[in-house]
Amino acid sequence: MKNLLTIVGDRIRFLRKNRGLTQEKLGEKVDLPQSYIGGIERGEKNISLETLERIVDALGVEPSDVLTIGKKSNMKDEILIDKIVLQLNDRNPAEIEIIHNLITDVLKAFDKRNKIK
Numbered sequence: 001m002k003n004l005l006t007i008v009g010d011r012i013r014f015l016r017k018n019r020g021l022t023q024e025k026l027g028e029k030v031d032l033p034q035s036y037i038g039g040i041e042r043g044e045k046n047i048s049l050e051t052l053e054r055i056v057d058a059l060g061v062e063p064s065d066v067l068t069i070g071k072k073s074n075m076k077d078e079i080l081i082d083k084i085v086l087q088l089n090d091r092n093p094a095e096i097e098i099i100h101n102l103i104t105d106v107l108k109a110f111d112k113r114n115k116i117k
Contacts, residue, residue, distance in 0.1 A: 006043035011066040013041040015059045029058035
């Protein structure tokens, strides 16, 4: 099993790339050099909770998001789910509720279609 530094580094890299940020851009957002961000992502740096907090704030995620590995076994699925969450971040609650209802209806239609087969 990977050690925690490697898990956190891998997740930070995944989340950073999925948001279209370079190591340099993330470093600018959290006031750390690109080389330090690279060390974190490679699991070489033992970061403080304060640094972790700055990074998750810059990425717009929860701390638990950098500690969770393999929520989905398929990386493509995980990337798409994260992108959907990113698109919802700037929406108001009414819009999010409408989108939730649409997703629910679409999934019900898929489930109904799959039962027929």
